[in-house]
Amino acid sequence: MTLLQIDWFFAAEKLILIAAVITGALIIAMYSTYAERKVAAVIQDRRGPNRAGPFGLLQPLADGLKLFFKEEIIPTHANKLLFVLGPSLAMLTAMMTSAVIPWGSKLELFGRTIELQIADINIGILYVFGVVSLGVYGILIGAWSSNNKFSLLGGLRGASQIISYELAMGISLIALLMVTGTLSLKEMVEQQQNGHWNIVKQPLGFLIFLVCAFAECNRTPFDLPESENELNCGYHGEYSSMKLGFYLFAEYINMFISGAIMASLYFGGYDIPFINEATLSVNTAAGLGAVALLVKTTLFIFLFMWVRWTIPRFRYDQLMRLGWKTLIPLSLLNMFITGALILWRSKSN
Amino acid sequence: MATLTNRAKPVSRKPMNWVERIYLWNILKGMLITLGHIFKKKATINYPEQKRPFSPVFRGLHILNRDEEGRERCTACGLCAVACPAEAITMEAAERLPSEEHLYREEKYAARYEINMLRCIFCGLCEEACPKDAIYLSETFAPADFSRRSFIYGKPDLLIPDPKTEPEKFQEAKGLVDQRKKSKA
Helix, strand or coil: EECEEHHHHHHHHHHHHHHHHHHHHHHHHHHHHHHHHHHHHHHHHCCCCCCHHHHHHHHHHHHHHHHHHHCCCCCCCCHHHHHHHHHHHHHHHHHHHHHHHCCEEEEECEEEEECCCCCCCHHHHHHHHHHHHHHHHHHHHHHHHHCCCCHHCCCCHHHHHHHHHHHHHHHHHHHHHHHHHCCCCHHHHHHHHHHCCHHHCCCHHHHHHHHHHHHHHHCCCCCHHCCCHHHHHHHCCCCCCCHHHHHHHHHHHHHHHHHHHHHHHHCCCCCCCCCHHHHHHHHHHHHHHHHHHHHHHHHHHHHHHHHHHHCCCCCCCHHHHHHHHHHHHHHHHHHHHHHHHHHHHHHCC | CCCCCCCCCCCCCCCCCCCHHHHHHHHHHHHHHHHHHCCCCCCCCCCCCCCCCCCCCCCCEEECCCCCCCCCCCCCCCCCHCCCCCCEEEEEEEECHHHHCCCEEEEEEEEEEEECCCCCCCCCCHHHCCCCCCCEEECCCCCCCCCCHHHECCHHHEEECCCCCCHHHHHHHHHHHHHEEEEEC
């Protein structure tokens, strides 16, 4: 069926995939809030939410419902357009990143081969970087338009933090790109499926990337933009109701996406460890691969939470010193060593 | 300066070594500690379903006792009201009629017996003062209500269930009272 030179099946298939990914991301983000509270509780020898539904499983629904029923307040001195734009942008950019992540290999349904990736663009990882750096505008615009000193300080902190850590993140990624020789996430995952996971080749690079990912997601110990005790919740201090919910939600979606990206870049993406996918049927391999990716992502989300309930927040000067004086030189060193090794191996061959 | 306890530890001021400065190792150690806490016994209990056992000397809301035949023990002598430091107890005495012998144990009884639970400090002096074993502090606590008025407990609120008409409820309430007696003896 071709109408207007468009393959409508292709469009439908992509639309379904987009809907599935967004729904999945939202559900995972919802249950991340539940998981966060449970993890916090068990780490602090408590029980956590257990009243709403069995094991408190309906708690995220109750929380969401509560947020919807809260009073919607837009401060009189706030710039109304930007005030609404802030959380929407935060949510939008959080969602957009999921477009280039390969969620599985491919399905064969009704004689069609369906790639389990919304867009396999050849600059996938650059796209991720572009969108993630847009993400800070959500924080910045919301903070600025609140017309509140604390919010503004939080926004400033967020912006300068993301600028500082994006550098180290990018440089650590350059080393990875030199090893893999591709910018497409799909190709990277396929390379890892056939060879070693990239974590073996780039352990230091992964460590730097991980630390930077914590900073990019505004997670403890880098949650300075929203530090409760000195900035009174920082950039979302003036927000209430579901607009606050959007900010909080965006943080959890970011966590999920960055977990998926780290799994794809360094831990083989949808590669199932110790199993050769070629022995399985295509559809089984795709299904199991998606599950493997989800498990890896969940482990990363758990790591994010585990770290949050272990270490306290950095002081602002410590954050800047770590970013500029430690991580950037380290990532440069990592890039240099990687380059030297590649050169040496190509010479010796 | 002499220390008050022998638990004081001197503060270490030696500069951090290389491993400590990169901090990652210490983060890892901290994370292992928090991981260990995941498997520890929880300090919290599921409160309304599960309750912690009270100490045997716990002093909760009052209960007016009956004897085995279901007759009220209180004779309205007023000793509890005299003993009460918070002046929370009020009562009115009445004389038992010949037809009421199955209701009251002795010739005099309390027609009205009120304790203001907002005044009460739960010291238990009324229990100690009572010569007739008529008033006890039970293990019930934490009442909640919307008006001050409803915190003045009258006889219907205070009396233990009748062992003849409601034997199970009586035993339930009685069990607590007996436990307390045992621990005092």
